Amino acid sequence: MSKVTALEQAVAKIPDGATLMIGGFMGVGSPHRLIDELVRQGRKDLTIIANDTARPGVDIGKLIRAGAVKRLVASHIGLNPETQKQMIDGQIEVELVPQGTLAERIRAGGAGLGGVLTATGVGTTVAEGKQTIDVKGKTFLVEEPLRADFALISAWRADYYGNLSYELTARNFNPVMALAADTVIAEAGEIVPVGLIPPDQVETVSVVVDHLVARSN
């Protein structure tokens, strides 16, 4: 059963105000076409969960520039001054999360865990308002799981069922986000016949992928 969906149709499923996880690290391994189409369709009031917002006007930076983002959960916005400006001006609410904690919170969301215990952030501003738990004499912060309505992810290669494999540093947050959203839309560099991706190279299994879009026509 092929999951290939037309770009416009796949993105039209995302309503205004939705919470989206978007894969990528400084734009590398981001679903470029899905992001462009979100901007084109004029989606707004989005909550974005992503490692960063790339650079001004690039990838997730396009959503920032378009004023489509209401809330952002990210680890780093230092290379996008437009995000920082919108944050300081109060246009976007930003929750900054240590990168490892972000990855583990998403993992917890996708794995059905009630949260994460981590030493990262203990005693810093990140710990404000959060519970701590002592385990074997060491203090840990309780960090809650993250889930999204949609995950927009990018893969190197997909088969028509939606099995995905990734390439080098374009992998980053994509595999874990694919497990942590109600609906997963994957954009792939190429879509190949079922059976061509060896089972050992399937990193995201097709059962979690709902829609598949090719990176280029």
Place this chain on the structure above:
Amino acid sequence: MDEKTIIAKRVAQELKDGNLVNLGIGLPTLVTKYLPAGIQVFFQSENGVIGMQPLPEPGVAADALTDAGGTPTSIIPGAGAFDSVTSFCLIRGGHLDVTVLGGLQVDEAGQLANWMVPGKMVPGMGGAMDLVSGAKRVIVAMTHTAKGAPKILKKCNLPLTSVRRVDLVVTELAVIQPTDEGLVLLEVADGVTVEQVVAATEARLIVPATVPTMQLAA
């Protein structure tokens, strides 16, 4: 020799054969240029690779192979790639031997502030909090002062990166080791006196009877 070169050369001496090392963006990345001969070090890039090395020549970049700043990079034969969860398992799980990070402030408790200046600069912590909390050894590589103002203070007044005490601070003037007793002045740079280091430092420094000069390869 400019101050960044001095710092990078001195930090490079701290890396040992077989170490897994993570370098922060900016000054710390210069360390790769001055590795001691005959040792093999595995550099991790937090966006998902071990075995990173500089691009061997222009024109061989790949879209899917970048460093943590999004700049094209290269990898050695024997490198490994992985997702962000595994990357931070390595960092937080005690697998990372050394992290070298830039700093805005370090204080007498050896605590580091390096991720934000409230109201001015809010880049986010990226992986810095995880690195300082999780690496076996944390080395801060930073200039001793900023526009003449000391960065090594009695108490950090910027938000901390971690409550963990860092292991070594390397500047263009000195090598300083945070300990239970306080900050110990281990070395001074060539041509720099102990008095000059003390004058450029707000924190109290513990000065041993003899303070050797930093030895750097030419």
